[in-house]
Amino acid sequence: MSSPLDLGLRAQAAAIAAGEVGPSELLDAALERIEERNPALNAVVETFPERSREMLAAAPEGPLRGVPVVVKDEWPLPWRAQRFGAAQLLAPTAAAESGPYRALRDAGAVIAGVGNMHELGAGSTGNTSVYGPARNPWDTERCPGGSSSGPAASVAGRLVAGAVGADGLGSVRFPAAYCGLTGLKPTFGRSAMDGHHMAPVTTLIVSGPLCADAADCRLLGSVLFGEELPATEPAGLRIGVVRDAVSEDVTAEVGAACEEAVEALRAETGGEVREIALPGLEAATLAAILIINSESMNGVRPEQLNQLDPELSPIARGSLKYRMLLPAAAIVQSTRVRAMMRRRLAALFEEVDVIAWPTIPAPAPRLEEPLVELPSGTLSADQANVRGAALANLTGIPSISMPVGLSSEGLPLALQLQAAWGRDELLLDAAEALERANGRRWVESLPPLAEATPTEA
Amino acid sequence: MEGAASADEFIPAGLASLGIEASEVDLAVMAAVHGLFWPAIIDLLALDTEGMEPEQDPDLSRAPR
Numbered sequence: 001m002s003s004p005l006d007l008g009l010r011a012q013a014a015a016i017a018a019g020e021v022g023p024s025e026l027l028d029a030a031l032e033r034i035e036e037r038n039p040a041l042n043a044v045v046e047t048f049p050e051r052s053r054e055m056l057a058a059a060p061e062g063p064l065r066g067v068p069v070v071v072k073d074e075w076p077l078p079w080r081a082q083r084f085g086a087a088q089l090l091a092p093t094a095a096a097e098s099g100p101y102r103a104l105r106d107a108g109a110v111i112a113g114v115g116n117m118h119e120l121g122a123g124s125t126g127n128t129s130v131y132g133p134a135r136n137p138w139d140t141e142r143c144p145g146g147s148s149s150g151p152a153a154s155v156a157g158r159l160v161a162g163a164v165g166a167d168g169l170g171s172v173r174f175p176a177a178y179c180g181l182t183g184l185k186p187t188f189g190r191s192a193m194d195g196h197h198m199a200p201v202t203t204l205i206v207s208g209p210l211c212a213d214a215a216d217c218r219l220l221g222s223v224l225f226g227e228e229l230p231a232t233e234p235a236g237l238r239i240g241v242v243r244d245a246v247s248e249d250v251t252a253e254v255g256a257a258c259e260e261a262v263e264a265l266r267a268e269t270g271g272e273v274r275e276i277a278l279p280g281l282e283a284a285t286l287a288a289i290l291i292i293n294s295e296s297m298n299g300v301r302p303e304q305l306n307q308l309d310p311e312l313s314p315i316a317r318g319s320l321k322y323r324m325l326l327p328a329a330a331i332v333q334s335t336r337v338r339a340m341m342r343r344r345l346a347a348l349f350e351e352v353d354v355i356a357w358p359t360i361p362a363p364a365p366r367l368e369e370p371l372v373e374l375p376s377g378t379l380s381a382d383q384a385n386v387r388g389a390a391l392a393n394l395t396g397i398p399s400i401s402m403p404v405g406l407s408s409e410g411l412p413l414a415l416q417l418q419a420a421w422g423r424d425e426l427l428l429d430a431a432e433a434l435e436r437a438n439g440r441r442w443v444e445s446l447p448p449l450a451e452a453t454p455t456e457a
Numbered sequence: 458m459e460g461a462a463s464a465d466e467f468i469p470a471g472l473a474s475l476g477i478e479a480s481e482v483d484l485a486v487m488a489a490v491h492g493l494f495w496p497a498i499i500d501l502l503a504l505d506t507e508g509m510e511p512e513q514d515p516d517l518s519r520a521p522r
Contacts, residue, residue: 189518203517283504286497302475318486321479325471330498335511337504339521342512346520383493396517421519 005029006450009067009161009216016066023056023066023110030068030112034159040140040449043153044070044113045131051079055110064223065108070115070154070163072147075100075207076195077111084197085117085129085147087311090300090320091197098195100164100207100224107223115150115163119316120296123147124174124385125370128313133367136178137447138411142364143381145175151210152179158450161211162220166196168205168292170359170389173401176210177359177414180403180445182431183210184217187421188396191224201298204288204393213443214402214431221424234429237271240352242278246388249376250361257405257413258358261434265356268437269430274352281391284341287334288390293323294331300324342395349420354430356417359401360385363411392418400427402434403442412442463495464488 004012004021015021031049038044052068059065075098076082082093104111116134118126126149127133134149136142137157144153148165152175155163165172167185176183191207193199209220215231222229239262241247247258266273302324308317348355361384362372370381392399397418405413415434419426435443468487472479479487512521 187518189516282497283501286494286501289494290498290501302477306476306478314482314486318479318483319490321472321477321483322468322487322490324475324477325468327498327502330501332511333501333504333506336506336509337501339511339515340506340509342515342521343509349520396519 003029003033005033005158005161007161008212010219012067012161013064013219023059026066027052027056027068027110027112030160034113037157037159037449041135041137041153041157042132043116043134043150043157043159045073045116045150046080047113048079052110052112055105059108059110060106062106062108063219064104066110067162068110068112068160069104070113070151070160071100071104071111072115072151072163072165073117074121074166074196077101080114082197083130084121085119085131086316087130088309089197090304093197096195099192101195103192103223103226104164109223112160115148115154117149118146119313121147121166121168121171122316122319124170124382125365126175127367127370128315130311135367136364137449138180138364140449141366142411143178143367143370145178145364147171148175148210152176152181155179155181155210155212156447156450162216163210164220164224165208165210166205167208167393168202169288169386169393172208172210173359173389173399173416174385176401178364178412180412180442180447181210181212182214182217182400182402182443184208184221184424184427185392185399186221186225186424187398190424191221192226198295198298201295203295204292213435213440214428218428221428229425229428231432232425232429234269234426234433237265237269237354237430238352239266239271239273240276240348240355241273242276242355242357244278244281245376246281247357249374250358251374253407254358254361254413258356258415261404261415262356264437265430265434268433276348276352276355278344278348278355280337280341280344281387283337284394285387285390287337288394289386290326290330290334291338291394294326297323338394341391345395345397353426354417354419356415357388359388359414359416361388363407363409363413388416397421398424398427400431402431403445405442406445464491467491
């Protein structure tokens with residue numbers, strides 16, 4: 001028998017509920033697999049078997065009873081303060097019960113480890129972290145995506161079947177895309193955020209699930225939302241596509257895979273594809289960057305920037321200092337752009353149900369040189385990726401990334417769908433419809449590392 | 458480049474006014490960030506947003522009122 005760890009999240013939960021797999025056995029298997037595979041991935045930065053076993057011993061009969069999961073290093077746990085992937089966090093932190101922790105605990109889940117992340121959440125690649133970079137299970141010389149790098153690499157490497165990430169500018173969707181997973185960025189405010197050091201001020205960051213497929217994301221999402229996310233068949237889906245840099249300035253393979261997926265989704269739902277105009281995307285991207293950077297400096301005093309930990313990366317040190325110089329007028333202008341884009345989206349969602357474009361313009365770049373070659377030239381992956389992600393964070397709408405193919409180098413390609421506020425369920429429905437349309441080919445594809453040396457249960 | 462040129466004056470002056478110290482590496486990183494973002498910030502400030510007033514107490518979990 002192959003390991004129960006190779007089952008998806010809901011299958012693990014069902015196997016435990018049916019008595020086919022013992023929860024202690026599953027936790028032990030997860031911890032063993034972390035020991036076995038994590039040296040190649042650096043996905044999990046800390047395990048705490050005693051604490052995990054205590055959680056399991058106290059686990060209620062919830063929907064995830066006994067299922068091991070990983071939580072990004074972005075929330076405190078009762079026995080561990082978050083480090084945010086960095087040598088120093090300017091905000092005060094302490095071990096505590098965070099919203100995601102409580103949601104997981106109350107659902108009966110077991111936190112098996114803490115997932116690595118891009119330093120200070122400030123990158124889409126995951127190649128910089130106080131713990132060293134996490135690595136992509138599809139090619140360990142490649143970026144796993146960020147900033148939820150460890151959660152994604154943990155699930156793609158089948159260390160666990162579900163992980164909790166956070167998304168402030170695409171940080172769930174990029175790693176989901178690079179690692180061939182499904183990742184949901186919920187509607188702002190809908191998922192558990194308590195305990196996050198930016199929770200009192202952020203208007204962009206949300207917690208979100210990373211899993212192999214949409215149904216698993218629905219299960220973990222329901223836990224994080226604290227409510228059922230019912231499934232329905234999306235019929236007659238009206239899919240909006242934008243002819244802009246976000247969909248045109250992509251590699252040929254990304255463009256072809258996403259077009260094929262959109263057509264498959266249209267056919268599966270008996271829907272239609274409409275070309276739509278969404279002016280202002282460039283300004284929206286910058287507005288989101290400026291707002292999140294200014295919010296990240298909440299309570300920071302200039303003198304703190306003269307005492308930065310020397311272990312912070314040079315980019316983090318310089319960027320933190322630069323954030324203090326952002327012009328207030330640009331932040332205010334960003335709020336006007338936010339209002340403009342929210343009104344434009346509200347009008348657009350009268351005409352279409354979802355807006356589709358590639359999650360990432362190119363597959364995962366190399367860790368040591370995270371650049372992407374696009375029709376417009378060579379760009380840093382961060383610069384290129386954020387163009388497709390920031391709108392959802394700026395405006396609050398939900399968004400989902402799902403795998404839609406593999407590149408000629410065997411790296412995942414991904415499509416992103418966005419819907420109106422509160423229609424997270426529709427995105428999950430659409431992602432499941434696409435899985436049906438393509439025979440679940442991409443959500444069941446395994447990276448070489450996860451195919452190797454299956455652990456016996 | 459507009460952003461790179463203005464970095465020579467803007468960044469040291471801004472840091473000095475706030476009492477923030479910076480190493481040569483810090484300044485180099487900041488100049489790169491400035492070169493990347495400043496032209497776009499200038500464009501953003503120049504954007505005509507007449508009639509696009511910010512929402513009053515926006516609820517980002519819902520469509521605008």
